[in-house]
Structures are given as C-alpha cells and as structure tokens.
Amino acid sequence: xxxxxxxxxxxxxxEDLSGNKFLVTHGDxxxxxxxxxxxxxxxxxxxxDLLLHLNCGDWVESCxxxxxxxxxxxxxxxxxxx
Numbered sequence: 001x002x003x004x005x006x007x008x009x010x011x012x013x014x015e016d017l018s019g020n021k022f023l024v025t026h027g028d029x030x031x032x033x034x035x036x037x038x039x040x041x042x043x044x045x046x047x048x049d050l051l052l053h054l055n056c057g058d059w060v061e062s063c064x065x066x067x068x069x070x071x072x073x074x075x076x077x078x079x080x081x082x
Contacts, residue, residue, distance in 0.1 A: 017072035 011025040059065060063079035 016068055016074075017070075 011023060014022045014024050016022065064076050065079070066074060066076050068074055
C-alpha cells in the first residue's frame with residue numbers, strides 16, 4: 001500500500017519546523033523498564049522535569065496520533081472524531 005515510502009523504526013531523531021530535535025521512541029520500551037527496574041523508573045520520573053515529553057497514547061486503543069502542522073504547532077488528532 002505505501003511501498004517504499006513507509007519505513008518502520010524502533011526510534012528516530014526528528015527535527016521540527018522550529019529546529020528543535022526530538023528522540024521519538026515506542027512507549028513499550030519504557031513500559032518494560034518501569035516494570036522490571038523500579039529504581040530506574042523513579043529516577044526517570046525526575047528526568048521528565050528536564051525533557052519535553054509528548055505522549056499520544058496508544059493508536060490501537062485510542063486511535064490518536066500526535067502531529068506537527070505545517071505551521072509548526074503540535075496537535076493530537078483523534079481518528080474516531082473524524
């Protein structure tokens with residue numbers, strides 16, 4: 001359907017229209033850490049104060065996605081509301 005235009009990655013670096021860089025990862029990676037290494041999960045909670053954390057939920061459960069508009073705004077879109 002998408003041919004060679006679709007590429008699936010575990011993580012990637014994304015630069016937005018303002019030049020800010022983001023590390024984009026799948027949330028399941030962090031879920032496994034918080035379940036098996038509680039001390040690291042607590043340390044990570046403090047780290048969120050230093051990072052911009054965007055979470056769009058789970059596409060499978062909520063049908064939401066986070067997008068950057070052509071104007072450089074970040075929005076959550078909900079497929080079910082369309």
